[in-house]
Amino acid sequence: MPTIIFVAADGTTHEVTAVADQSVMEVALGAGVPGIVAECNGAAACATCHCYFDRAYVDCIGEAGEHENEMLDFTASERTADSRLSCQVRIVAAMEGMTVRVPSAQ
Amino acid sequence: MASAAPVITDISYTDLLEDPYPIFKRVRDTAPAVFVAAANLTLVTRFDDIMSIERDPATYSSDNPASLVNKVMGPTFMRKDGAAHAAGRKAIEPSFRPGTIKEHWAPKFTGICERLIGSLREAGEADLFSALAAPMASLSLMEMIGFKAMPWETLAEWSQSLIDGAGNYSRDAEIERKAMEAGAGIDAAIEAMLDHHRANPNPSILSSMVHADPPMPIEEMRANIKVIIGGGLNEPRDAILTLTLGLLENHAQKESVLAKPELWPTAFEEAIRWISPIGMYPRRVTRPADLAGVALPEGVQIGLCVGAANRDDRRFIEPDRFDVFRPKQSHLAFGAGAHFCAGTWVSRQTVGRIVVPMLFERLANLRLREDAPPVIRGWVFRGPVSLPVRWDA
């Protein structure tokens, strides 16, 4: 049950105990973290669950698939090297203490 | 304790077709779910309720064995949940990827649009429904599916016949016959192209289907292509007209968008929030549920009125106004959840970046006609059915 630290666009932090196997998007929505819309509820079709991930955890975050990669070109906030669709990132135990930053627009 | 859904009986079906918004507001203000006799459905009209329903497909299923859509079109992924839906969706995904849209479809659709606008420029006036929006949507869809070129009217007629058939709750025999005839035409058009797409992989939907791993079975291809024709033609058509209308009716907003082209995507989103091309879609309640205090019994059919949710005043300020400058809020015009519109990015690109900008750019002083006002109709699907305009030829 890793603790994930979400940083909302206004700088407030939300420490959430995540359940393994959920997506980061589901964890954020369940905890009421503001700024994630998730219009397609995880189908990798809307790009409204965009977040910036902590690169130190890249081993457990993994790489974006082909479809996600293309979708990331259409995010409302700037795409950076840390960008992922949070619905495509699954929680694993090794994510303990990972920070996820929520962009200002989806 | 949850209470039963209230019932509204004093609304006629014609009222819904002509102007559903006052009715939607009344339903929204009455309860989270209301049985509306004219629609023969329990309608859900509030934004947050629809969002929560879409996040719970186990309780609110898309799967409906008795659905008319299945009867008219066959086993489509629109009426499936979970893995069965996801497999169908994945099979068509390559055609709808943002990169494919940008590199492959956008130039093709730009070409179609240039030809259409070029051919009407001299006339100085036209009804944009039949002169631009309908042929544009039809010809683009034909390309995307991977059909042989045919008159745009053919695909448009097939689409209308399928939609009528899927909404044929009165079981009218003539409507059913036309829907079946359209279905047979589509099956033949698929058959005519299958070998070509098998031998030549390309970004078209038929090609994606035959090259999917595993390839989509033929009966699913037939059904899903029918869904795509039924749904993929009227939405871009109606969005083109609605965005054009919104700007023509609001001079200052139009001037702002024309001066700052980076506002086109926002204007497009506002147009489909304002008059959502798909106003309602159904779900089936699979087990006794409590929707924000209203008890929904197992088996009941509910209609998710996204057209109403997109004007929910709990979420949008002055929701009935077309306002490009309203604070950014996501809307439900593309649905929500696993069935979120696969065509979202194609329509954003085609309608908001190609067709409507080109229309305003090439037809100088485009304006509405006072002597021939636009006509807007529908509640399940809604959009202008006539948009007469003039310009300086």
Ligand code: FES
């Ligand atoms: S929830 Fe839609 S892309 Fe992640």
